[in-house]
Amino acid sequence: MDGKATALRRTTTARRWAIDLAILVAIGLLMGFLGPFSSEHVPIVGRYIYWMICMVGGGLIGIVADEGLRRRIPSLWIRTLLVVVLVTPVVTMHVFWTERLMFGGHADWAVFRHLLLQVCPILLAVMAVRALVWRQLPARIETRTLVVPPLPEAEAAFRRRLSAKRRSARLIAIEAHDHYLRVHTDAGAELITLRFADALDELARAHGWRVHRSWWVAADAVEEVRWRRGTGEIRLVGGLTAPVSRTHGPVLKAAGWL
Template sequence: MRRWAVDVLMLAVMGLLLGFLGPFDSDSAPLATRYAYWTICMVGGGLIAVAVDEGVGRRLPVLWRRLAVTCALATPLVTLFVVVTQHLMFAERRWSIYLPLLWQVGPIMLAAMTVRALAWRRRPMRIETRTVVEPPLPQAEATFRRRLSAKRRGARLIAIEAHDHYLRVHTDAGPELIALRFADALDELSRAHGWQVHRSWWVAADAVEAVRWRRGTGEMRLVGGLTAPVSRTHGPALKAAGWL
């Protein structure tokens, strides 16, 4: 009922607007009569079109097809309603006006139903996903962790950044430089929960807070305010994990 009430309100506003504009030589009628005529035509005829749309148009998911079918089916019925309204309000008894009115009613119904469809169109739902990562098994990182100092050996591993023949290991206890090739580090962390996201970056999966992708490259925000680049080559791994 609330939806129908809103439809009636929208149609009444359209009727008042047409009454103000006075199209199709209706501006020659008295002001009150003109407003009443257009309001009756828009509300009554509009509800006929809404009923047709609810019965038939809902089966058509494509908006322009739905509008075309609804208006094609509703326009003859709405035109008949307009003819009867003119007969009652203006004593217009010529049924020959039916065909000319079809070409006037059609565009108005199309405009009104388009406004209604856009007003009731459902906005796309925004679904936020969160990747839940199980903590890595101790032995998965054990070999690599033995290379760190005692202070950082038991710290949370965040990321690894390659610098020539050195690696900057980022942990929640601070960064540390170690002498190791990046390829060797990847081998030692092959069973750990993480990804190589750039030719010189590896990140732990549970350290990722957000990923932003633009024009073929990306940027990853990690815990502790750290930022890591994401290259086009390694983007599919993050996409498969649900981050892109």
Template sequence: MTGKATVTGVAPSVRRWGVDLAILAAIGLLMGFLGPFGSDRVPVVGRYVYWMICMVGGGLVGVTADELLSRRVRVVWLRVAVVSILMTPAVSLVVLVAEHLVMGGRIDWSGFMRLHWQVWPILLAVMAVRALVWRRSPARIETRTVIAPPLPEAEVAFRRQLSAKRRSARLIAVEAHDHYLKVHTDAGAELITLRFGDALSELAGAHGWRVHRSWWVAADAVEDVRWRRGAGEVRLAGGLTAPVSRTHGATLKEAGWF
């Protein structure tokens, strides 16, 4: 079991280094094609060999340093800047040796110092490209309002006032009409004699919201909410719609509907 875990942990690391090598090789081929800093005067094969040594060899120096600093410096772009500055002397030495091997250049102090101003911007660009390749997308967190089914005892007092046909039906909304209430259910609507305030008291423990001065809606019956210019509309099960006032709109907003 331990051996399997070790192999699993090694695989992503090998893949990451493989991708890094591919990035560095691709940049080396591009630089060989462009031939900057007078390298275009070198024969084609030599030019490509020179830039592959510089980009792959020097790039691996930067990548190694970046991996070592990754746990100490968590901010990616700060680490890119730090690595490019600290590793410029080491990468300049790699480039100086490549110049000597491919172009016959001299290895001396003046040449070493000259290369710093050429190496640093290229190393910075390479490390920035690598950071973009490996950057992580921000975690996407989805939130959803979960409506629990109504507790039977929460609506029992209110349901006693409905007819037998609708007493056990699904409650959708309650609409105030003067001294009457129009109770909307999935078995149809029914008028009952009850004040809206008393109905709200009886439904206080039920899963629902007052969305208007004359409307109460069941939470599990809400299908969609639209809000425009300080007022809204809630679409309910069965094709019913109810207005949402500015005063009571905050309740639906807190529930995550808009």
């Protein structure tokens, strides 16, 4: 098991470094194409070689520093800014000597100071691109409500109030109308004489929720919940829809529907 974990860790590390290198090469090619800071006057081959050395070499310096600080400074963007501040002089020295060796000239420290102002924003951009690539996006958690079929006795008292046709049908929802209830089942709907509060008492052990002052829905009948500006709507089996009030919305949220 340890061997597999070590191999996986090595593979992940190699993949990470390969992606980092690909990013630096891509940026180096882009800089060679654009030819900023008067480098467009350099012959094309020399220009691309120069920018590849500067971007890949300077970028690797920044990446090594970032990896070294990762455990001590977990905040990605704070660490990125700190790395830029710390390694800009080192990267500038790398660029300075690359320029001297490729194009000649004396070691003029005034040129070094001028390069410092050029290297800093480029290094910041490179490290910011890398940070965007490796940033951890908020995890998207898929929730699903697992509904256990209700116990036979949980709905027994309420079902005895229904007609024989619907007594054994699938219960979908209950809708209050004054002192009457419209009971929705997969065998159709019917009106019964009962207060909504009494119906809720009889269904207290059933798998369902009160979602509105005048609606109760069976949990296994819910297909979709839509929520907008403090109110919602439930789509139930059979094409039936029921409103969701702000007061009863937390019940559905706790069940994983919102």
